[in-house]
Amino acid sequence: MINLIQTISAWAIPVIVVLIPCYGFIKGVKVYDTFVEGAKDGFKTVVNIIPYLVAMMVTINILRASGTLELLIYGVEPILKYFNIPKEIFPLVILRPLSGSGSMAFVNSIFQTHGPDSLLGKMASTIIGSSETTFYVVAVYFGAVGIKDSRYAIPIGLIADVAGFLAGVFICNLVFKSY
Amino acid sequence: MNKIWLGLTVLGIIVGAINGKMEAVSQSILQAAIDSVEILLKLIGPMAFWLGIMKIAEKSGFTNLAAQLVRPLMRYLFPEVPPDHPAMGAMVMNFSANILGLGNSSTPLGIQAMKELQTLNPHPTRATKAMLTFLVINTSSITLLPGTMIGLRIAAGSREPVVIVGTTLFATTISTIAALLVDRVCRLTLKD
Numbered sequence: 001m002i003n004l005i006q007t008i009s010a011w012a013i014p015v016i017v018v019l020i021p022c023y024g025f026i027k028g029v030k031v032y033d034t035f036v037e038g039a040k041d042g043f044k045t046v047v048n049i050i051p052y053l054v055a056m057m058v059t060i061n062i063l064r065a066s067g068t069l070e071l072l073i074y075g076v077e078p079i080l081k082y083f084n085i086p087k088e089i090f091p092l093v094i095l096r097p098l099s100g101s102g103s104m105a106f107v108n109s110i111f112q113t114h115g116p117d118s119l120l121g122k123m124a125s126t127i128i129g130s131s132e133t134t135f136y137v138v139a140v141y142f143g144a145v146g147i148k149d150s151r152y153a154i155p156i157g158l159i160a161d162v163a164g165f166l167a168g169v170f171i172c173n174l175v176f177k178s179y
Numbered sequence: 180m181n182k183i184w185l186g187l188t189v190l191g192i193i194v195g196a197i198n199g200k201m202e203a204v205s206q207s208i209l210q211a212a213i214d215s216v217e218i219l220l221k222l223i224g225p226m227a228f229w230l231g232i233m234k235i236a237e238k239s240g241f242t243n244l245a246a247q248l249v250r251p252l253m254r255y256l257f258p259e260v261p262p263d264h265p266a267m268g269a270m271v272m273n274f275s276a277n278i279l280g281l282g283n284s285s286t287p288l289g290i291q292a293m294k295e296l297q298t299l300n301p302h303p304t305r306a307t308k309a310m311l312t313f314l315v316i317n318t319s320s321i322t323l324l325p326g327t328m329i330g331l332r333i334a335a336g337s338r339e340p341v342v343i344v345g346t347t348l349f350a351t352t353i354s355t356i357a358a359l360l361v362d363r364v365c366r367l368t369l370k371d
Contacts, residue, residue, distance in 0.1 A: 039230055042226035045294075054215045057215040062195065062211075126343050130353075141314060161318070167350040
C-alpha cells in the first residue's frame with residue numbers, strides 16, 4: 001500500500017509531462033512554441049492575485065496575533081465536551097481554513113506531544129487530508145480573474161471544512177479508539 | 180465580502196487592544212503583507228510551467244478528451260457550462276491533480292479553469308454559479324492520496340503512516356457531499 005502510493009506520487013507529474021506534449025506532437029501542435037506561449041501568462045496571473053491575497057492574509061494575521069482565535073477556541077470548549085470532541089484537536093478546525101502552514105505546524109506539535117500513531121495523531125492527519133485552506137483558495141482563485149463579489153463561496157467552504165472535521169473525528173473514534 | 184472582511188479585521192483589532200497585544204498585531208500586519216508576496220513569488224514558476232503544459236493540452240484536444248470521460252458527471256455538476264467548453268476540460272485537469280494529491284500543482288490548473296469559467300461570466304466582478312460549484316468542490320478537497328500528510332507522518336517516526344488513507348477518504352467524501360448539498364440549495368436562490 002505505502003509503496004503503491006509513493007510510486008503514484010512520484011510518477012504522476014513526470015508521466016503527465018511526457019504524455020501531454022507527446023500527444024500534442026502527434027496531433028501536429030508546435031509543442032515548444034505552445035508551451036512558451038502558455039507559460040507567459042504565469043507572471044501576469046500571479047501579479048493579479050497580489051492585492052487579493054494581501055487583503056486576506058493581513059486580516060488572518062491580525063486574528064492570530066491579537067489572540068482572537070484563542071478566544072474563540074476557549075469559548076466553544078463546553079460544546080466540545082458535550083459532543084465528545086477532544087479539545088486538543090479543536091484548534092485545527094479554526095486554523096485549517098485560515099492557514100496551511102499554521103495547521104501543518106499544529107499537526108506537527110500534536111505528533112511531538114502525542115505521537116503520530118496516537119488517536120489524536122491519526123485524527124489530526126485525517127482532518128488535514130479532508131479539508132482545505134478555504135480563505136487562501138478563495139483569495140487566489142477569485143483574485144486571478146478579478147472577482148470581488150464571492151457570494152456564498154466562503155460560508156460554503158467553511159461548512160465543508162467543519163463537515164470534514166466532524167467526519168474525521170467520528171470515523172477515527174470509530175476505527176482507532178480500540179487500539 | 181465587504182462586511183466579512185471589515186468585520187473580521189475590526190474584531191481582531193478590538194480583541195488585540197483588550198489583550199494588550201497591539202505591538203504583535205501591528206507587526207503581524209506588515210509581516211502578512213510581506214509573506215503573501217513571498218508565497219506568490221514562489222507560485223510564479225509552477226504557474227508558468229503548468230500553464231504551458233495546459234496550453235499544449237488544450238490545443239491538442241487532450242483536455243477535451245479528458246472531459247469526455249466524465250462528461251455526464253460534469254454536465255450534472257455544471258449545467259450552465261456548455262459541454263464542449265474548454266472550462267470543462269480545465270476543471271477535470273484540476274480535479275485530477277487534486278485526486279492524485281499533486282498539491283501545489285493543482286493551484287495553477289484551478290486558476291486556469293477559473294479563467295475559462297470567467298469567459299462565460301456576464302458580470303465580470305461577480306462569481307457565477309459554475310464558479311461557486313467549482314470552488315466548493317475544490318475547498319471541500321477531494322484528495323484521495325494524502326501524500327503530504329503521509330510524508331509528514333513518516334518524518335515524525337510513525338510506524339503506520341498510511342493507516343489514515345481510509346479514514347481520510349471517508350471524511351473527504353462526507354465533506355464533499357455536504358458541500359455539494361449546500362451548494363445545490365444555494366443555487367436555487369441565485370441568479371447568474
